[in-house]
Every structure is written in C-alpha cells, then in structure tokens.
Amino acid sequence: MSQMQGNLKRIPATRVQETAKALSGDVRLRILEVLGKKPMSISQLMDELGVAQPTVSINVQILEQAGLLETAQGANREKICSRSCDTVLFELPMLPGEALDHLEEIQMPVGMYSDFRIQPPCGLLGKEGMIGCYDDPRSFYLPDRSDALMLWFSESGYVEYRFPNPVPPGVKLTALCLSAELCSEAVGFQHDWPSDITLSVNGVEIGTWTSPGDFGEPKGIITPSWWIGNTQYGLLTEWRIEETGSLLNGTRCSDACLDHLDLHFDRPITVRFEVKEDAVNKRGLNLMGAHFGNHAQAVKLTFIR
Incomplete structure (x- = not known):
C-alpha cells in the first residue's frame, strides 16, 4: 500500500455508497484531478476539461454533496472550487445495518x-x-x-x-x-x-x-x-x-x-x-x-x- 498523503478524509460506512457513486464518473474524476494543482472557477474548469458549463456545474454539485469538493465565492462572484481532501479512507460496514443511515x-x-x-x-x-x-x-x-x-x-x-x-x-x-x-x-x-x-x-x-x-x-x-x-x-x-x-x-x-x-x-x-x-x-x-x-x-x- 502506498503511503497516505496528508489531508485525509474518512468516509463512514453510512456514506460509502454515496461517495463511491460520486467517484464513479469520468468527468468527476477529471475535475478532482485538475483541482489537485490549484483551486479553479467553473469557467476555468470548462476550459481545462473542454466540457460545457452545465456538465461542469452538475458534476461539481455531486462532488460537493459527497464532501469531496468545496466551493466559495470568488472576487467576481464566480464559484471557486477546491478539493476537500487528497486521500479518502473508506470505513467498511462490520455488522448488518451499519451501512444504513439513521x-x-x-x-x-x-x-x-x-x-x-x-x-x-x-x-x-x-x-x-x-x-x-x-x-x-x-x-x-x-x-x-x-x-x-x-x-x-x-x-x-x-x-x-x-x-x-x-x-x-x-x-x-x-x-x-x-x-x-x-x-x-x-x-x-x-x-x-x-x-x-x-x-x-x-x-x-x-x-x-x-x-x-x-x-x-x-x-x-x-x-x-x-x-x-x-x-x-x-x-x-x-x-x-x-x-x-x-x-x-x-x-x-x-x-x-x-x-x-x-x-x-x-x-x-x-x-x-x-x-x-x-x-x-x-x-x-x-x-x-x-x-x-x-x-x-x-x-x-x-x-x-
């Protein structure tokens, strides 16, 4: 196993499925990849990835809901996106029902x-x-x-x-x-x-x-x-x-x-x-x-x- 980087995010058993789904899309993985360099605006992500604004916005929202991405308002009122972590650790369920939310x-x-x-x-x-x-x-x-x-x-x-x-x-x-x-x-x-x-x-x-x-x-x-x-x-x-x-x-x-x-x-x-x-x-x-x-x-x- 490779050595874990800093900024570790633990995913509890109740959030494993949601997080895994967020990571399953090619566009979403590419967004996280380019944000590894530095935070970017939606328009910068469009230019970097070569995809339309609605596609970027939808996938950014999915990543944000899963806690893998954070957004803030920039100087020109444009949404700035950044990664919330560099390493994800999944805590797998150990008992029946542990993967269920409350x-x-x-x-x-x-x-x-x-x-x-x-x-x-x-x-x-x-x-x-x-x-x-x-x-x-x-x-x-x-x-x-x-x-x-x-x-x-x-x-x-x-x-x-x-x-x-x-x-x-x-x-x-x-x-x-x-x-x-x-x-x-x-x-x-x-x-x-x-x-x-x-x-x-x-x-x-x-x-x-x-x-x-x-x-x-x-x-x-x-x-x-x-x-x-x-x-x-x-x-x-x-x-x-x-x-x-x-x-x-x-x-x-x-x-x-x-x-x-x-x-x-x-x-x-x-x-x-x-x-x-x-x-x-x-x-x-x-x-x-x-x-x-x-x-x-x-x-x-x-x-x-």
Missing part, C-alpha cells in the same frame, strides 16, 4: 400506485395537462400515470402504493413514517369541505386524518401557473408508527405499532390512502406529488433506526 427515505411518485378503487369526479394531472380524460376512471390505467403531478377522486375510494423494504434482516426499526400532501376533493374547490382520509400499512389501520377542505387559493407555491380555478395545494400530513403506537401529526392516534405491520425484508410494504364507505366525512381526496402544491415531495416513506 434515516432511509423512499419517495414514491403519486402516479406509481399499485391498486385503486375510485369513482368520478376523478382525474390525473400531468406535466402538460390532463392524463386521459376528466372523470374517467379508465385514465388511471394509462401508462402516462407515472408522470402525474396530482390525482383526485370524489366520495369514497382508495389508492395503494407498494414500497420496497431497504432494511436488512436483523436491523431494528424504531419508527416508520409516512407523509404526503393531501386535501379533500370538491368540484373546483371548497375550503370548508371536510373529508376523513385513513392510512393503512400492510392492511393495518394506522389513523384517520380529517382534511378541513379542498384548497383553491392562494396559488400553490410549486403548482404550475397554467392550472387555475381548481385545487392548488394540500396540507403536509404525517403518520408515524412506533414500537408502542402511532401518531398523526405528532398526536397519538391508535395503538397500531411496528410489530403489527409484519415487516419482512423480501416483501413490499403496502400503503393505502382511503376514504371509507362508512366515513362520517366522505368527500374524496387530492394527493399532490413533488411538483405540485406547497411541498416538493411525493409520497414519502421514512425508515428510522
């Missing part, structure tokens, strides 16, 4: 549901307009649904998602969190329009959130400018399942706990948003994705260990 998050696009039962009025909103037709449940089978920004249905029904389980056998979870931006469904919108939205995980009912209404104003922060006169945003809602019970937006909502979920490494985790047939407030739901509403996230499942 938090593991999976975000599922709203259109990637695995099952549904809905009735009109209903619909799917895409990047350029409606996916399929308004109020036609058959549109929910179209392949374009994977690009949906938002979906909705009225009265009772459900949409169901299947998440992979990233936690290996033998690793103990302390909590499982599910969050999404949701609201009720009215024709157009109606702020005073409560709807009881129930979350179930692997067939276990976790808790019911009563959405106060269907929000059509003001404009959603990341809602497309061309979408007017209808639902604009929802409320970010979180269900948290712990070892002793479940919480809804921080308040205990049921006795459902992690042991009830029957989680297995080789089986999917099934998540269902449902307005039940016997709900007191049976007024459907709107479910927002990462590019609609006020929160830049899809349906997010978080594993806490």
